[in-house]
Amino acid sequence: MACVLAVASLVAGRALGSDAGAAGSTRATMTCERVDAPGRVRCDVEARVPAGEAISWGDVILTKTPAFAGALRGRIGPGDATTHDAEVWRWALALVAREKGAGDVEATVRVVVCKGTLCTPQEVPVTGRVVVGE
Secondary structure, three states: OHHHHHHHHHHHHHHHOOOOOOOOOOEEEEEEEEEEEOEEEEEEEEEOOOOOOOOEEEEEEEEOOOEEEEEEOOOOOOOOOOOOOOOOEEEEEEEOOOOEEEEEEEEEEEEEEEEEEEEEEEEEEEEEEEEEOO
C-alpha cells in the first residue's frame, strides 16, 4: 500500500508541476534581457511553490536555444541558484548571441517540493523570449 501511495504522489507531483496555471502548483518563469547588439544575454529563471510547501532541491536544464544564440552552460545546478528561499528559487543563466534576432529559449525546471515530510520531484517547462537588436 505504501508503495502505491509513493508512486501516486510522484505522478501527482509531475502532473502538478507540468501545469503551471493550476491552483496550488509549482510555477516557473523565465525572463531574458533585451540587448541592442550580439554578445552576452542574461536570463533569469524563477521557481515558486505555494505557501506551506518548500523547495529542497532544484536545477534548470536548457533544452532549446534560438539558432542565433548558444548557451554558455546547459545545466544550472542547485549550488548556482541565486536565491534559495523555501518557496522561491532563482537562477541566472547566460546565452551568447552571435547575430541579431528574436526567438525562444526553452528549459525544464526540476525541483523537489516538500510539504511536511512528503517530498516529490516535479518538472516544469519554461520559455523565455530572447531579443537581440530588434
